[in-house]
Amino acid sequence: MSDREPTPTPLRLRIPQPARGKHPPDRVRYISAAGEMAKPALDEKVERIALMRKQLVRVLDEDGSAVGDWVPEMSVDEKKQGLRTMLLVRSYDARMLQAHRQGKISFYMRSLGEEAIACAQQAALRPGDMHFPTYRQPGLLISSEYPLVTMMNQVLSNAEDPLHGRQLPVMYSSKAHGFFSISGNLATQYIQAVGWAMASALRGGTEIASAWIGEGATAESDFHAALVFASTYQAPVILNIVNNHWAISTPEDFARGASATFADRGYGFSIPALRVDGNDYLAVYAASQWAAERARTNLGPTLIEWITLRVGAHSTSDDPSVYRPPEEAAQFPLGDPVDRLRQHLVHLGEWDDAQHEALQEEVDAQVDEAFAEASSHGSVKSGDVGSAKTMFDDVYAELPRHLREQRDRLEELP
Amino acid sequence: MTSMTMIEAIRDAHMVAMERDDTVVVFGEDVGYFGGVFRCTQGLQERFGDHRCFDTPISEAGIVGAAVGMAAYGLRPCVEIQFADYMYPAYDQIVSEAARLRHRSAGDFTAPLVIRMPTGGGIFGGQTHSQSPEALFTHVAGLKTVVVSNPYDAKGLLIAAIEDDDPVIFLEPKRVYNGPFDGHPDRPIVPWSKHPLGEVPEGHYRIEVGTARLHREGSDLTVLTYGTMVHVAEAAAEEHGLDAEIIDLRTLVPLDVDTIVASVTKTGRCLVMHEATLTSGFGAELAATVQERCMFHLEAPIIRVCGWDTPYPHAHEWSYFPGPARVGYAMRELMDA
Numbered sequence: 208m209s210d211r212e213p214t215p216t217p218l219r220l221r222i223p224q225p226a227r228g229k230h231p232p233d234r235v236r237y238i239s240a241a242g243e244m245a246k247p248a249l250d251e252k253v254e255r256i257a258l259m260r261k262q263l264v265r266v267l268d269e270d271g272s273a274v275g276d277w278v279p280e281m282s283v284d285e286k287k288q289g290l291r292t293m294l295l296v297r298s299y300d301a302r303m304l305q306a307h308r309q310g311k312i313s314f315y316m317r318s319l320g321e322e323a324i325a326c327a328q329q330a331a332l333r334p335g336d337m338h339f340p341t342y343r344q345p346g347l348l349i350s351s352e353y354p355l356v357t358m359m360n361q362v363l364s365n366a367e368d369p370l371h372g373r374q375l376p377v378m379y380s381s382k383a384h385g386f387f388s389i390s391g392n393l394a395t396q397y398i399q400a401v402g403w404a405m406a407s408a409l410r411g412g413t414e415i416a417s418a419w420i421g422e423g424a425t426a427e428s429d430f431h432a433a434l435v436f437a438s439t440y441q442a443p444v445i446l447n448i449v450n451n452h453w454a455i456s457t458p459e460d461f462a463r464g465a466s467a468t469f470a471d472r473g474y475g476f477s478i479p480a481l482r483v484d485g486n487d488y489l490a491v492y493a494a495s496q497w498a499a500e501r502a503r504t505n506l507g508p509t510l511i512e513w514i515t516l517r518v519g520a521h522s523t524s525d526d527p528s529v530y531r532p533p534e535e536a537a538q539f540p541l542g543d544p545v546d547r548l549r550q551h552l553v554h555l556g557e558w559d560d561a562q563h564e565a566l567q568e569e570v571d572a573q574v575d576e577a578f579a580e581a582s583s584h585g586s587v588k589s590g591d592v593g594s595a596k597t598m599f600d601d602v603y604a605e606l607p608r609h610l611r612e613q614r615d616r617l618e619e620l621p
Numbered sequence: 622m623t624s625m626t627m628i629e630a631i632r633d634a635h636m637v638a639m640e641r642d643d644t645v646v647v648f649g650e651d652v653g654y655f656g657g658v659f660r661c662t663q664g665l666q667e668r669f670g671d672h673r674c675f676d677t678p679i680s681e682a683g684i685v686g687a688a689v690g691m692a693a694y695g696l697r698p699c700v701e702i703q704f705a706d707y708m709y710p711a712y713d714q715i716v717s718e719a720a721r722l723r724h725r726s727a728g729d730f731t732a733p734l735v736i737r738m739p740t741g742g743g744i745f746g747g748q749t750h751s752q753s754p755e756a757l758f759t760h761v762a763g764l765k766t767v768v769v770s771n772p773y774d775a776k777g778l779l780i781a782a783i784e785d786d787d788p789v790i791f792l793e794p795k796r797v798y799n800g801p802f803d804g805h806p807d808r809p810i811v812p813w814s815k816h817p818l819g820e821v822p823e824g825h826y827r828i829e830v831g832t833a834r835l836h837r838e839g840s841d842l843t844v845l846t847y848g849t850m851v852h853v854a855e856a857a858a859e860e861h862g863l864d865a866e867i868i869d870l871r872t873l874v875p876l877d878v879d880t881i882v883a884s885v886t887k888t889g890r891c892l893v894m895h896e897a898t899l900t901s902g903f904g905a906e907l908a909a910t911v912q913e914r915c916m917f918h919l920e921a922p923i924i925r926v927c928g929w930d931t932p933y934p935h936a937h938e939w940s941y942f943p944g945p946a947r948v949g950y951a952m953r954e955l956m957d958a
């Protein structure tokens with residue numbers, strides 16, 4: 208090396224770090240004021256919509272009033288219904304967590320703090336549409352009035368579990384309620400949703416699909432396959448990314464890389480993308496409706512990054528105190544979805560503390576009643592799990608010889 | 622009856638299935654406008670329109686993942702992976718999704734789809750156009766795995782696979798697309814028009830998934846094989862003057878155990894063959910099955926002739942490929958044991 212050449216710089220990587228209790232909960236970037244964002248026409252150019260990807264669609268302001276272009280047409284009753292559904296999801300969630308603590312179930316995953324996204328989107332969609340959810344959208348089922356008892360039977364893995372104890376708790380499935388069977392393998396459902404939406408369009412149907420993914424799982428290649436297919440075929444699908452800031456212990460930075468937001472992901476595929484306050488029931492409803500309307504009128508896919516916070520642990524197997532600041536939820540700048548809708552109803556003069564308490568009691572009683580019934584069928588912990596023989600059913604449409612022989616063998620055993 | 626190549630037979634099966642059932646859709650890389658790199662889907666888009674047969678981005682996970690979603694909607698997708706060597710990006714969608722959807726949802730959602738892929742070697746394709754990954758499918762609960770060896774079976778089995786309510790992996794040994802290959806690369810290709818199995822009925826017929834075919838009756842030994850190796854076995858037996866009974870398994874899962882047992886019980890000797898690598902290959906499953914069910918009829922240990930446990934080579938293809946010399950050698954060994 209000649210004297211004149213500069214010393215080469217040793218190469219380094221940027222390794223994002225979890226907060227480890229030190230990081231203040233200020234990681235939500237680009238928070239717009241409620242009502243600040245204009246609502247684009249359904250067929251607005253993707254380049255113009257792209258300007259919104261570092262902003263945040265919000266409807267409810269600090270005082271609980273609904274402001275701006277995005278205020279949805281929604282009756283007071285619909286709002287009350289939304290509040291009730293979110294409370295029911297939350298009460299269900301708390302009851303299941305308690306059941307885990309009592310040793311009645313093997314595993315559970317909460318959706319605490321993220322209720323508005325699933326509940327309001329379900330309210331904005333129609334029967335016949337199909338969701339391809341992750342484990343964190345029980346609100347989709349509860350909003351579509353799927354029986355709580357059946358959900359609980361699945362979580363208890365008891366003899367009444369419609370899935371015969373084949374899946375981990377919370378991996379529900381209900382075609383009739385537009386809820387695709389949940390896979391434990393992250394991201395696989397995203398491209399399947401696009402395929403389902405393509406099928407609807409190939410057949411000249413009118414139903415749309417809604418794909419769900421956590422921000423962490425967007426790093427999977429299936430996510431990119433989904434965006435390519437959705438963009439190429441202009442499939443009638445809503446591409447939801449629930450950014451709850453955590454993927455187990457991993458902060459959002461890992462999956463997002465150096466991009467500013469997850470909504471950025473849409474732009475490279477020419478897919479209109481919004482960034483929306485996921486704790487604002489009205490904003491979720493309005494944005495979902497906008498995206499659904501685009502899909503229903505052959506304007507193609509819409510990507511929505513929902514900003515929210517995973518308030519609880521990742522699952523009952525997780526201890527977040529190791530990696531996240533304890534005050535994070537309290538300081539989260541977008542608040543709590545239940546509190547905010549409640550405040551809005553109060554602001555409208557349609558709600559008060561007494562009504563709220565009564566509603567809380569009512570949903571808690573509903574959950575308790577359902578749990579009493581579900582528990583009466585026992586659980587995986589009490590060994591009330593139905594016949595092991597059912598394990599051989601549904602592997603194929605018809606039982607093939609080798610499975611028949613294996614099933615016979617199982618039965619023969621002393 | 623019309624004389625067809627295996628490519629034409631596969632094309633015809635698509636035509637018949639798509640004609641009968643408008644929920645059958647066909648897609649994959651270069652599959653629509655162009656008709657596939659091996660031309661197996663040629664003419665489908667023209668005949669049925671681009672909402673029934675279309676091209677996709679180069680994303681195997683995308684192709685199979687979308688197919689699972691479409692099947693859940695109620696369609697019967699029949700998709701092509703351009704070469705079996707490129708199915709790995711789709712493997713998660715095959716194993717964790719297509720194969721298990723019916724079970725995990727207790728029949729609420731199902732995945733009646735066919736995943737076709739050209740497989741196997743013999744075309745100087747090197748390690749990325751020659752693999753035989755069938756054992757990676759037979760090991761997965763919920764999948765059916767078919768490997769065809771001739772035009773007649775290819776058409777009847779593809780129609781049955783498309784009509785099947787379970788996901789079917791449909792492997793097409795590309796070396797026999799245009800004629801039965803006996804394992805002698807230096808000899809001129811014999812076209813299917815000169816072979817009885819190149820005679821293909823018109824219209825709809827099914828060969829049931831899960832049924833083997835007695836390719837050649839014999840008394841000296843039983844050969845259990847499938848795909849290209851069926852023809853190699855035939856040549857090897859002839860060249861070594863052995864009266865081999867050759868069973869073309871056609872479907873690996875579910876396996877036609879009765880046909881296997883009847884033959885080995887009769888001959889008392891069993892040779893298992895495939896192009897795929899030896900270790901943990903489907904041959905191990907066959908050997909175990911024969912041992913469990915025919916132990917007291919066996920007069921010699923079961924022998925496996927398979928690809929070596931190396932990546933598939935380019936320059937040394939004919940040292941890798943289990944051709945008639947290697948097969949014949951093993952047959953003699955089996956007879957002398």
Ligand SMILES: Cc1ncc(C[n+]2csc(CCOP(=O)(O)OP(=O)(O)O)c2C)c(N)n1
Nearest residue numbers: 343391392393421422423424451453454455
């Ligand atoms: C393919 C795959 N890899 C890893 C896991 C293990 N895993 C389960 S949940 C999870 C974190 C997912 O985070 P995110 O997508 O942000 O969703 P969230 O849990 O926050 O809702 C991981 C790594 C898995 N289930 N599947």
